[in-house]
Amino acid sequence: MNVSLFIPCLVDQFFPSVGINLVKILRKAGVSVDYPRAQTCCGQPAFNSGYHEEAIQLARRFLEVFGEAETIVSPSGSCTSMVKVFYPEILQDPDLRRQLREVTGRTYEFSDFLVNVMGIKDLGATFPHRVTYHDACHLFRELGVHRAPRELIRHVRAIELVEMENSDACCGFGGTFSVKFPEISTAMAQDKSAAILKTEAEYVVANDSSCLMQIGGYLSRQGLPIKPLHLADLLGENL
Amino acid sequence: MNRTPSQFKILASENVADRRLRRTFQSATSHALGQRAQSVQLVPEWEDLRERAHRIKEEAVENLDFYLEKLEASVIRRGGRVFWARDASEASSYVVDLCRRLQASTVVKSKSMAAEEIGLTDALEAAGVEPVETDLGEFIIQVAGETPSHIIAPALHMTRQQIGSLFHEKFGIPYTDVPAELCAFARQRLRREFLSARLGISGVNFAAADTGTIAIVENEGNARLCTSLPRVHLAIMGLEKVIPRFSDLPLFLRLLARSSTGQRQTSYVSMISGPRREGEWDGPEEFHLVLLDNGRSDILADPRVRRSLYCIRCGACLNTCPIYQRVGGHSYGSVYSGPIGSVLTPLFQGLEVAKDLPFASSLCGSCSNICPVKIDLHHQLLWLREKLVSGRATPWQERLAMSLFAAGMKDPALYRMGSALLRLLLRVSGRTDRPFTVPGWSPTRDFPALAATSFKQWWEDNRQPGEGP
Numbered sequence: 045m046n047v048s049l050f051i052p053c054l055v056d057q058f059f060p061s062v063g064i065n066l067v068k069i070l071r072k073a074g075v076s077v078d079y080p081r082a083q084t085c086c087g088q089p090a091f092n093s094g095y096h097e098e099a100i101q102l103a104r105r106f107l108e109v110f111g112e113a114e115t116i117v118s119p120s121g122s123c124t125s126m127v128k129v130f131y132p133e134i135l136q137d138p139d140l141r142r143q144l145r146e147v148t149g150r151t152y153e154f155s156d157f158l159v160n161v162m163g164i165k166d167l168g169a170t171f172p173h174r175v176t177y178h179d180a181c182h183l184f185r186e187l188g189v190h191r192a193p194r195e196l197i198r199h200v201r202a203i204e205l206v207e208m209e210n211s212d213a214c215c216g217f218g219g220t221f222s223v224k225f226p227e228i229s230t231a232m233a234q235d236k237s238a239a240i241l242k243t244e245a246e247y248v249v250a251n252d253s254s255c256l257m258q259i260g261g262y263l264s265r266q267g268l269p270i271k272p273l274h275l276a277d278l279l280g281e282n283l
Numbered sequence: 284m285n286r287t288p289s290q291f292k293i294l295a296s297e298n299v300a301d302r303r304l305r306r307t308f309q310s311a312t313s314h315a316l317g318q319r320a321q322s323v324q325l326v327p328e329w330e331d332l333r334e335r336a337h338r339i340k341e342e343a344v345e346n347l348d349f350y351l352e353k354l355e356a357s358v359i360r361r362g363g364r365v366f367w368a369r370d371a372s373e374a375s376s377y378v379v380d381l382c383r384r385l386q387a388s389t390v391v392k393s394k395s396m397a398a399e400e401i402g403l404t405d406a407l408e409a410a411g412v413e414p415v416e417t418d419l420g421e422f423i424i425q426v427a428g429e430t431p432s433h434i435i436a437p438a439l440h441m442t443r444q445q446i447g448s449l450f451h452e453k454f455g456i457p458y459t460d461v462p463a464e465l466c467a468f469a470r471q472r473l474r475r476e477f478l479s480a481r482l483g484i485s486g487v488n489f490a491a492a493d494t495g496t497i498a499i500v501e502n503e504g505n506a507r508l509c510t511s512l513p514r515v516h517l518a519i520m521g522l523e524k525v526i527p528r529f530s531d532l533p534l535f536l537r538l539l540a541r542s543s544t545g546q547r548q549t550s551y552v553s554m555i556s557g558p559r560r561e562g563e564w565d566g567p568e569e570f571h572l573v574l575l576d577n578g579r580s581d582i583l584a585d586p587r588v589r590r591s592l593y594c595i596r597c598g599a600c601l602n603t604c605p606i607y608q609r610v611g612g613h614s615y616g617s618v619y620s621g622p623i624g625s626v627l628t629p630l631f632q633g634l635e636v637a638k639d640l641p642f643a644s645s646l647c648g649s650c651s652n653i654c655p656v657k658i659d660l661h662h663q664l665l666w667l668r669e670k671l672v673s674g675r676a677t678p679w680q681e682r683l684a685m686s687l688f689a690a691g692m693k694d695p696a697l698y699r700m701g702s703a704l705l706r707l708l709l710r711v712s713g714r715t716d717r718p719f720t721v722p723g724w725s726p727t728r729d730f731p732a733l734a735a736t737s738f739k740q741w742w743e744d745n746r747q748p749g750e751g752p
Contacts, residue, residue: 053692056738057702058731063738064745079742084692090685092646094668094677098689105693133662181647214605218645223723225643227296230727231305231609232645261728 045075048113050127050151052120052253053085059253065280066119066154072283073164075115083109088126092219096134103131107143115161116151119276121183122252124153129186153183155251155275159192165199169282172202175273176245178236178259179212180252193251193275200278206243213239217258233262240270247273286430288616288628288637295610295643304440308611311439312602318545319599319653326541336538337657339531340593343492343523347583347592350492350525351574357495361557363570370577371401377573378403378484378517379410385515387412387481391473393499393506394418395486396596397519397575399431399618400631403484414484415476417505422469426453432612432620435543435598440611473505483509483567487520488539488595490572491529496556497572498532500539500549507553516558516567522579523592535595538655542597578631587666591626593656600650600660606643615640622650622660629667638676641667702737709733 047070051063070077087102106127110116118124128148135141158164177197183189190212197205216222216232223229236259240248248263248270250256260272286294298304323329343350355365368374382390390407392398392414404414404425416425420437424430427449431437438446447460456468485506489498497518499506510516526535532554540546559566582592601607601621612620617628617637625644629637641664650660671677691697709715719730736744 051738058734060734060736060738060741064741067742079739079746081739081742082695084695084698087689087692090689092665092668093681093685094641094665094670094672095682095685095689096669096672098685101689101693130665133665181645181649185648185652212649214645214647214649216605216645218647221642221645223721225292225295225606226723226727227299228606228609228643229645231299232605233728257731258728261724261730264729265727 046114047075047077047117047157048110048115049077049079050083050086050110050116050118050123051079052118052123054253054257055119058257059274061281062119062253062274062276065274065276066117068280068283069154069158069167069276070117072167073158073162075162078113080109080113086123086126088123088130089219091126091130091134100134103135103144104140106131107140107147110147110151111143113147114150115157116147117154117157118151119154119274120252120254121153121180121187121189122254124151125182125186127151153187153189153251155192155196156187156189159195165195167196167199167279167283168201169279170201171278171282173247174204174206174243174245175247175249175278176206176208176240176243177211178208178215178240178248178250178255180250180255181212181214183251184212193249196275196279197249200282206245208239208243208245210239215255215258217254219254222258229258230262233258237262237266237268237270241268245270247271247278249273249275249278251275286613286616288632288640290616291614291637291639291643294614294616295606298610298614304611305609307440307442309608311433311436312608315436315543315545315598315602319542319602320545322541322545322547325547326537332534332538333655333657336534336595336655337593339526339534340656341590343526344583344589344592347522347525350527351522353492354490354495354525355574357491357493358557358570358572359495361495361570362560363495363557363572366571366573368573368575368577371575374401374519374573374575374577375403375406377571378519379406379412381515381517381571382407382410382412382482385481389413389415389476389480390482390484391415391417391476391480391509391513392421392484393486393501393509394421394437395484395519396434396618397486397521398484400521401519401575401577403519415473415480417473417477417503417509418501419466419469419503419505422473423449426450430613431618433598433601434596434619434621434623440613477508477512480513482515482517483511483513485510485516485518487518487524487572489532489535490520490525491532492525492527494529494556496529496532496554498536499553499555500536500551501553502544502546502550504551507551510553510555511566514567515569515571516555517571517573518555519573519575521575521577523594539595539597542599542653542655582630588626588630588663590658591623591630591660591663593658594623594627595656596623597655599653599655603649603653605645605647605649622664623658626660626663626667634667634671634674635676638671641665641671699739702739705733706735
């Protein structure tokens with residue numbers, strides 16, 4: 045199987061290890077990996093802020109770049125939702141819509157891909173730590189993925205997964221929401237951190253770098269020792 | 284206290300910093316969510332019910348003219364009168380005129396969001412009529428001179444201690460914060476109002492077009508009294524409350540009770556089909572139904588936001604909303620708060636006066652997820668954002684930034700160049716490892732540093748032979 049990586053711009057610029065580890069994981073899973081270098085951003089920042097015209101331009105580009113890809117895999121529930129859920133809302137051109145329907149059917153968030161497409165739950169990683177898992181909003185509610193990441197975590201050797209209260213409550217990131225309403229966004233991060241703290245976990249794991257940036261940014265500012273960790277980093281670093 | 288939706292940012296930052304208020308809202312909403320979850324769990328076909336309700340609402344809203352005229356005909360056939368109110372002032376004038384004809388100096392009123400929306404009690408007071416709120420929550424906020432902070436629990440923002448002090452101050456009764464005692468006092472006080480009022484005003488939860496029946500759900504019995512004791516009953520409803528058939532009612536009653544309070548059924552469900560008829564023992568002599576437009580036709584005209592008219596006002600989206608939970612209902616500056624308020628208020632009052640509301644969401648989607656009639660609330664918010672942008676109501680700096688963003692992201696060469704340039708600048712200024720300072724973000728959270736090597740660069744350096752460029 046040939047997989048084309050769809051790497052969020054945030055990961056590309058700030059958290060490249062997530063992409064690198066995803067490459068490692070996919071190679072271990074026995075698929076051939078390709079990274080279409082013309083890719084940039086799915087356009088979600090523009091779309092979420094109401095700039096649909098700009099978002100449509102980037103949606104068209106996405107189709108140009110990934111139109112021929114056999115399978116598309118991304119380490120982000122949010123960017124995957126942009127393609128699968130929100131592109132269909134803004135693209136009106138019938139030809140593009142037809143092409144989009146084909147492409148979205150082959151686009152997956154990476155944990156969903158591993159567990160539900162490849163049937164892989166155990167990659168052979170070892171991680172002797174206590175972790176808790178945060179359900180990122182888009183992954184959980186737009187894509188309905190919540191079992192797959194937990195399956196992958198449970199199969200890691202020596203790991204202990206402790207569920208937090210309201211694991212599906214939003215961390216408060218929300219794109220530009222986080223800077224347009226900093227007080228509310230921070231209050232949400234505060235409550236999320238309290239729920240994480242209660243589990244006495246060493247790591248908070250999620251499948252979206254944006255949530256981890258928000259949670260991690262708040263935790264480190266508070267001087268709290270819990271570390272944010274992307275599931276791809278957890279699995280890939282410890283193979 | 285006159286709040287407007289344009290003050291959302293200020294009110295929200297004040298309220299989120301108010302620890303007592305935040306605790307009140309968070310514990311009340313989480314209690315309500317818990318009750319809801321328990322009762323929904325007992326209905327295995329819940330998802331199916333939501334889907335059916337969505338389709339029926341779709342049918343009603345897509346054929347609103349047809350079903351409203353049918354409702355009108357049914358009500359008239361049953362001996363009732365129907366008034367079509369284009370806006371708040373037409374609706375209020377109709378009620379005031381009715382009071383004059385009846386020479387009513389006081390009217391009893393049960394809970395109605397439509398009446399709140401048009402400021403009916405203010406209009407009555409201005410005309411010299413005393414409106415008496417008979418729903419306990421509404422009674423409390425009326426005494427306090429407040430506005431509702433929740434669609435179904437208007438006094439949610441107040442603790443029982445505050446209510447105890449309020450009653451003590453306003454009515455001179457000994458202080459108590461025992462809910463049963465406070466309730467007993469209000470009940471006693473209201474009873475004589477019920478007996479003397481000539482006009483009772485109620486809202487409408489559902490109106491069945493085929494039979495002309497209005498259904499009202501409540502837990503206190505006050506709406507039953509408002510609609511049966513006074514000589515005349517006037518009910519006011521937003522146009523979207525019509526449902527096609529009486530037989531659709533049980534489905535909506537199940538969804539509404541479980542979604543709002545977690546009850547299987549509310550204590551009272553009144554179904555009223557016109558005034559008292561010959562041979563009947565009780566009930567009012569006249570029945571008036573006010574059909575309120577007040578901006579709803581404009582919402583109907585825009586298919587992208589039309590689904591907001593499916594709302595049955597259960598309040599579940601407020602309870603589950605992480606923003607509402609932390610800023611409370613008053614921050615929204617309107618009678619409708621939470622996600623549905625963020626959708627309806629800009630549509631009712633104008634995008635320009637409520638332009639922060641569509642953005643007051645992290646788009647987490649829990650509102651759409653919980654909605655018993657499956658309104659895609661966060662998608663509706665996204666459409667409103669688009670309306671603001673295409674109406675050029677967003678700041679020019681943001682518009683410029685977004686077009687630069689799109690231009691840069693559209694061109695991979697530009698993107699690569701920008702990425703390299705940024706790293707070069709950071710290296711030259713010796714700030715490679717230092718995190719960015721981002722306005723709005725950095726005061727409370729650390730922002731990550733740019734990675735020394737982007738993933739793109741890593742891929743170019745490390746791709747294995749045979750792997751695509």
